[in-house]
Amino acid sequence: AARLQALAEPGTIVVAASTRRLLGDLFRLCDLGSHEVKGIAEPVAAWAVEGVSDSESRFxxxxxxxxxxxxxxxxxxxxxxxxxxxxxxxxxxxxxxxxxxxxxxxxxxxxxxxxxxxxxxxxxxxxxxxxxxxxxxxxxxxxxxxxxxxxxxxxxxxxxxxxxxxxxxxxxxxxxxxxxxxxxxxxxxxxxxxxxxxxxxxxxxxxxxxxxxxxxxxxxxxxxxxxxxxxxxxxxxxxxxxxxxxxxxxxxxxxxxxxxxxxxxxxxxxxxxxxxxxLGRLSSNDVENMVARVTAGRVLPVEVMKQIVSKTDGNPLFVEELTKTVLETGILVEDAEVYRLEGPLPPLAIPETLQDSLMARLDRLAPVREIAQLGAAIGREFSYSLVRALVGRDETALKHGLAQLEQAGLVFRRGEPPEAVYSFKHALVRDAAYESVLKSRRHQLHGQIARALEERFAEIVASQPEIVAHHFTEAGLVDPAIEYWLKAGVKAYSLYANEDAVRFFERALTLLKKLPETRDNLERAVDICFQLRNALLPLGKTDRILRSLDELDPILARLGDKQRSAQYSAFRCNHHFLIGQQRRAIEFGETGVRLARECGDRVVLGQSLFRLAQSYHALGEYRRAISLLEQGLEFNANELRHDRHNLNIIPSVLNRTWLAIALVECGDFSAGMRHARRALEIAEGAEHQLSKLLGWLSIGYVLSHKGEIAGAVGALERGLDLSDRWSFRVWRIRLVSDLGVAYARLGRAEKGLQLAEQAVSDGDKMQLIADKPRLLIRLGQVSLIARQIETALTLGKQAAAIAAVHEAKGDEAWARFLIGRAYLAASEPKNLDESEKQLDIALRLATACEARPLAAFCNTALCRIYARRGDQVRAKEVDAVATATYRELGMQPLPLDTTL
Ligand SMILES: Nc1ncnc2c1ncn2[C@@H]1O[C@H](COP(=O)(O)OP(=O)(O)OP(=O)(O)O)[C@@H](O)[C@H]1O
Ligand SMILES: [Mg+2]
Structure with missing residues (x-):
């Protein structure tokens, strides 16, 4: 190559046939004709490189x-x-x-x-x-x-x-x-x-x-x-x-x-x-063909060919590389049509592995090997500008070195310096170059790369902090590495990539464990774990949330930091709530409330009150939930705080949504509607879409439980529209489920079934454990309206079983009510007893939960049973109780005709 270079005008590059083949149409070439080159018998065809062609893919x-x-x-x-x-x-x-x-x-x-x-x-x-x-x-x-x-x-x-x-x-x-x-x-x-x-x-x-x-x-x-x-x-x-x-x-x-x-x-x-x-390996015949291609048709000595065939074992990349190595080592002499061995084949002349072969090729490029190593430390791809920033000195030497690497076919280039980007021909080439760097030198290189990125490549630092983090990590510079993994995590989380965020936060945590357990580091560990939890939550990785929260236990005990412990308790409360362990959730929720009060953290206090209320709600302790939610109103703000523990829904809107739901359960429709309307108003004021969705959901919920179905459909459809337009998946499930029941009650059973089924299957996909009974019950209600009585029965039983395990009394009451109605609808005499039994349980549970509308529904259904048995006295009695409730609460009675 050096000899060929003598043909070159200053500032140009001249290549021979072998390189020309390697270059393909990556460059525009100008034919220089044939030239005598010292040491080579034949005249050599040469081309001058004029520039890069606009072909896009290096391969x-x-x-x-x-x-x-x-x-x-x-x-x-x-x-x-x-x-x-x-x-x-x-x-x-x-x-x-x-x-x-x-x-x-x-x-x-x-x-x-x-x-x-x-x-x-x-x-x-x-x-x-x-x-x-x-x-x-x-x-x-x-x-x-x-x-x-x-x-x-x-x-x-x-x-x-x-x-x-x-x-x-x-x-x-x-x-x-x-x-x-x-x-x-x-x-x-x-x-x-x-x-x-x-x-x-x-x-x-x-x-x-x-x-x-x-x-x-x-x-x-x-x-x-x-x-x-x-x-x-x-x-x-x-x-x-x-x-x-x-x-x-x-x-x-x-x-x-x-x-x-x-x-x-x-x-x-x-x-x-x-x-x-x-793709499998090539046959030895094919390997020989391939070798011939690399040698441009010149025949190799049999002995050498045999070794190439056996060592490469049919892997094309190895065939190419090994053949080139053999040609470059100088053990062969090039004649017009064949390569000859000068003497006997030295025993170690042909490397054993691809790695060795690549190393050997790099070694022969000793002067520019360092550039290859630097590039390899940067990655499979490296930009001219970064290498330039690192080597500092002599730009001509650098360009020359890079050109040599290109000519050897070890790296490819896109664009011209200073814009040029180089990539190693193959990942294994990069690995070989990297392996050839001593460990201590690698640390140094990565450190230099990281610093150069920090100082001069603001764009990469901003768009790919993980790259900087990687180099600091490899440099063994733990502190800045953690800082950049965190940046990468926050960026990924704030963009959309939760899984990536999880990995970045985990990298940060792993490194943090290497540092001394100072107070500062322990605090950092807690904060990173919280961020990790936030990224894990939307992925439904409850096990991993628990594991990482568990690890915080001893740390928080040592720190004695009330604010962090309060936040921890609130997260734990939420975790147990989500997987249906309400008793444990409540323990943590109460601790969270106490600690947040003690340290005066209003945000965490609002969160803890809310989470605690959720768990009481799940247990069917509606009044208690309502009282906690009412307290929470004072602390849950009307705007979103974009901090890292951000709930992503305006806290007061979320608070009011649950309040509306719990109030409706107790039959307090006017208070429920007040909170639902206010929730929507706040969300609209803030122009916050997800919060608006919750506003409509609350309004639809109140109306449908009150029996104003047409109004409910209107509100729920507004919510559904938002959820589709903005892809809110979790909340969509609840909307669809409520809407399914509403459609069915308006006579569109088919559509209702479809929606309620969809809600159940999406809920399963997203592992909404706590919501499962409700979703099943709604599907059961719709099935009943569609006269699919067996299905309704099965769904009711399924829901009742889950609710019982979770001690979800309110859900269980609704499940029993569903079962009772399904038996009643089946209208065989023996079913009447079974129906009565289930409705009695439902009534008892509803009463214990202070769920007055449901209790009234149970009475209406029981009235039917007594009437069928001819027990007019009892029938009248329960009917009177139910009617009084309907009137007092201002709600529609249970629509018996469509459903029983
Ligand atoms: N059938 C073939 N005929 C000629 N050359 C081949 C053939 N298969 C592979 N090669 C050559 O072998 C080298 C490696 O092939 P390639 O890059 O396609 O491998 P790969 O399977 O994509 O590997 P990786 O998993 O690392 O991406 C290339 O230089 C390619 O041109
Ligand atoms: Mg490939």
């Missing part, structure tokens, strides 16, 4: 020139072409391509792309990397950045223009989704778009939806060939998006190829339109 660009040389894999390619034809007809296909590193997954995907290059289609590529396994949607972000063609020194305005141009290709309403995409790409958008004003979950959902829509928009224009590479490194959010994509793709002209290594177990196996390919 395909590099291999475009050699793609005709795909070895074997004909069956696999046919399979893909079959699928492609189906896909193009509108029956979207997914193909899962798996196999060990270097086996040719990416190559196969590229070969398909090459085959269909002539047909109009859109190509979308997503690449995962081991350094971003926890960075939400990184592959999608990178794809968008590439598609938009961002450069380093642009303003946000310029980037937004580019982003909009990209979005215009797929989205119908660019302005509507642009702020979501801008947030995803961490581009500040100032006043250009209205602020997003979404909760993290909403933003997450809407971003995923927008990405899918964008994708669908593209697919409607022309077919799409999508490749998602190295799914084993995908972050959780990307996997979720893939799930959605797999579903969406079925009606679209899309062929999606997902590649991954065997350790990944794809969740899509067996789904419709999903096919699988597992």
């Amino acid at each position: 395909e660009a590099v291999h475009a020139a050699g793609l005709t040389d795909l070895i074997d894999r004909e069956d696999e390619l046919d399979f893909l072409l079959d699928r492609q034809r189906l896909a193009w007809k509108g029956e979207g296909q997914i193909v899962l391509i798996s196999g060990e590193p270097g086996i040719g997954k990416s190559r196969l995907a590229a070969a398909l792309a090459e085959r269909i290059a002539g047909e109009p289609h859109t190509r979308l590529r997503y690449q995962c990397s081991p350094y971003h396994t926890n960075s939400a949607l990184r592959p999608f972000i990178a794809q968008l950045e590439r598609a938009a063609g961002f450069t380093a020194d642009e303003t946000s305005e310029q980037r937004l223009d580019k982003l909009e141009a990209v979005l215009a290709m797929g989205a119908s309403q660019v302005q509507a989704v642009a702020p979501l995409f801008a947030a995803l790409l961490s581009i500040p958008f100032g006043k250009r778009y209205p602020p997003l004003a979404l909760t993290p979950t909403q933003q997450r959902r809407r971003t995923l939806a927008a990405l899918l829509d964008q994708f669908e928009g593209l697919a409607r224009q022309q077919p799409i060939l999508l490749s998602f590479e190295d799914a084993h490194w995908a972050d959780a959010t990307s996997l979720e998006l893939l799930d959605l994509t797999v579903e969406r793709v079925r009606q679209l002209p899309v062929l999606a190829l997902f590649t991954f290594r065997p350790e990944f177990e794809p969740p899509w196996v067996g789904l419709p339109n999903v096919g699988s390919l597992t």
Whole structure:
């Protein structure tokens, strides 16, 4: 290469045939003709590199020139072409391509792309990397950045223009989704778009939806060939998006190829339109063909070929690398058509493993090895600007070194310095370079990288704090590492990526454990655990919440910090409430209230009173719940505090919602309606969507229990509309369930059944344990109206059993009432006794809970039983009690005709 370089004009790069092949169409080349080069018998064809071609993918660009040389894999390619034809007809296909590193997954995907290059289609590529396994949607972000063609020194305005141009290709309403995409790409958008004003979950959902829509928009224009590479490194959010994509793709002209290594177990196996390919090793024949390709047709000595075949064991990457190593070591002499061995083959001339082979190649590049090592410490990809910031001195030497790495085919480049980004040819090349760095030196390198990022790459620090955290961690600099993991966690949580947030917080906690147990560190541990809990909650990971809260016990005992202990108790109370352990929940709730009072923390006091009330409500102690909720009104604010323990619903709105529900249970409809209206008013004043939803839910709840069904439907539909527009999943379940009953009572039993069923299954999916009995009971009520009596009975029994275990007296009363009515509806004489028994229990429970409307309903149903038996006296008696209650409470009687 050095000799060839003598042909070069200053500032240009000259390459020979072998490199030209490696470069493929990555660069525009100018033919310099053939030249005599010292040490090589034949004249050598040389090319000058003029610039980078605008080809986008390093893999395909590099291999475009050699793609005709795909070895074997004909069956696999046919399979893909079959699928492609189906896909193009509108029956979207997914193909899962798996196999060990270097086996040719990416190559196969590229070969398909090459085959269909002539047909109009859109190509979308997503690449995962081991350094971003926890960075939400990184592959999608990178794809968008590439598609938009961002450069380093642009303003946000310029980037937004580019982003909009990209979005215009797929989205119908660019302005509507642009702020979501801008947030995803961490581009500040100032006043250009209205602020997003979404909760993290909403933003997450809407971003995923927008990405899918964008994708669908593209697919409607022309077919799409999508490749998602190295799914084993995908972050959780990307996997979720893939799930959605797999579903969406079925009606679209899309062929999606997902590649991954065997350790990944794809969740899509067996789904419709999903096919699988597992790539195996090449036969020794194919290996020989491949070697011939690398040697440009020159034949190797048999002995050498034999060793290559046996050592590489059919792995194409190893075949390429080992052959190159052998050619570079100088044990062979190059003739016109063959390579000769000068003497006997030295025993250790051919490395045993891919690692050794790569090391050997790096070693021979000694002068530039350091640059490779630095790059490897940065990651699979590294930017020119970062390397430049690190090596500081001599820019010419740096450029030269990088060019040499490129020529050796060890790294590929996109763009020109100073914009250039380099990536190692293969993850294993990066690993080999990294392994060759001494441990102590690695620490140093990572430290330097982290500091350089901090000082000069504000954008990366802001958009990917986890990268900085990673380097500080590897540098062994624990304090700043913790700080950045926390930043990454908070960012992920505040964006939408709860799973990523969990991992980041856990990294911070693990590191914190290495530090001395000073007061400050212990306090930090508690605070991080709280953040962890907040991120775990929406994931339904109750076990892990408990585990991490348990760990806090001894720490809090040592700290004796009332504020933190109060917060801890409030979280614990909520945890036990959610899993149906109300007695324990109440113990913690009471401690929380006491501690919060003692330290004067109004926020935690409001939270604790509320949580305690929830548990009493679950036990059917409605009056007690009401009194706690009324106290809570003083402490639960009318606005959202965006602190880390934020409930995401305006606290006073949440407080009033539960108050309305509990009051309704006791028959206090006017007070319930007052709180429901006020809740809506506060939410509307704050223009807070989720809180508005709760306002409508409360109003609908009051009205439907009062028997004003048409009004209830109106309110619940307003709530449902909000939940659909903003993807509020948890609250949607309750709305849908209430609405199901209301529809059924208005004569739309079919629709009612559908909604109530949906609520039960969504509740199961989201593990809403405490809500389960109610959801079952509602479905039972609707089934009864639809005359599905057996179903209603089964559901009632199921609900009663769960309620009994949880000591949920109020729920059990409703469940027994349902069972009683189902027996009554079955109208066989023996059922009458069973019905009476259940209704008696229901009445007793309802009375104990002070649930007057339900008690009145029980009496009305009992009246029916007595009347059927001909016991007019008792019938009149209970009817009078019920009627008096209805009148006093201003509610509609139980509609016997439709339901009994
Ligand atoms: N059938 C083949 N014919 C010719 N070359 C191949 C073939 N299969 C793989 N190669 C070459 O082997 C090298 C490794 O292949 P590739 O990058 O596709 O591996 P991979 O399976 O995607 O590995 P990883 O899991 O690390 O991404 C590439 O340089 C590729 O060009
Ligand atoms: Mg690959």
